[in-house]
Amino acid sequence: MEYKFDTAGLIPAIIQDANTNTVLMLGYMNAEAIEKTKSSGLVTFYSRSKARLWTKGEESRNTLKLVSMANDCDKDTLLIKAIPAGPTCHTGDDTCWSEKNEADPALFLSKLNMIIEDRKNNPDEASYTTQLLKQGINKVAQKVGEEAVELVIEAKDDNEQLFLNEAADLMYHYLVLLCAKDKSLKDVVEVLKSRHK
Numbered sequence: 001m002e003y004k005f006d007t008a009g010l011i012p013a014i015i016q017d018a019n020t021n022t023v024l025m026l027g028y029m030n031a032e033a034i035e036k037t038k039s040s041g042l043v044t045f046y047s048r049s050k051a052r053l054w055t056k057g058e059e060s061r062n063t064l065k066l067v068s069m070a071n072d073c074d075k076d077t078l079l080i081k082a083i084p085a086g087p088t089c090h091t092g093d094d095t096c097w098s099e100k101n102e103a104d105p106a107l108f109l110s111k112l113n114m115i116i117e118d119r120k121n122n123p124d125e126a127s128y129t130t131q132l133l134k135q136g137i138n139k140v141a142q143k144v145g146e147e148a149v150e151l152v153i154e155a156k157d158d159n160e161q162l163f164l165n166e167a168a169d170l171m172y173h174y175l176v177l178l179c180a181k182d183k184s185l186k187d188v189v190e191v192l193k194s195r196h197k
Contacts, residue, residue, distance in 0.1 A: 001069075004076040007029070010046060011078055015088070018067035018081040020103040024088040025096040027056075029078065034069075041066050043082050062086035109185060112172070116179045132176055140180045143173045 003010050017024055017127040027045035029037070033053055034043040038057070043064035047054040057063030064082035071078060082136050084101070094101035119129040132140055147170040154163040178184055 001071050002075050003073065011076060013078040013080050015043065015064060015080050015082055017101055018083050020101055022095060022101045024084060024101065037066055043080055043169050052107065057085065061090065076088055113185050120179055129176060133180055137180050140177050143176050147173045
């Protein structure tokens with residue numbers, strides 16, 4: 001990669017959680033910090049206050065494990081995706097902006113979708129998902145119908161926990177049905193996007 005360092009030989013690096021996409025912090029790197037980050041797999045900065053290389057977590061053990069590094073279009077800012085081993089900010093907060101580092105719920109649905117697809121492609125006899133898929137499309141569709149009816153029934157009552165449990169059951173079985181039909185949530189989202197005008 002080509003880097004455009006500033007007059008002090010530094011380039012800003014935005015650190016983003018590779019799993020949640022939350023922006024964690026901003027630091028600065030010189031050429032040596034970039035190379036050390038690549039070779040060690042731990043994000044290393046150039047500390048302007050200490051005038052030396054500084055690997056995140058070298059004292060706190062709250063390291064940042066490198067996942068990827070990309071340059072922006074002007075080649076003067078880095079985007080580093082990493083996996084944090086604890087809070088990122090020196091204050092003990094998850095991020096340097098006092099935000100919680102929590103995944104968007106949609107990311108979990110994507111992960112669940114991948115797990116269901118894996119159960120289809122790599123059957124595990126101990127898995128309910130595998131067993132359900134083996135029973136065929138009619139059984140899977142029947143389960144979606146049953147769960148939809150149960151959700152409607154719970155919606156008429158005032159038990160929030162039962163309602164949410166039934167909503168989760170319906171969502172799960174719906175994802176299994178999509179997988180059984182060789183489709184995914186992404187395909188459904190594309191239809192929704194095409195309708196949104």
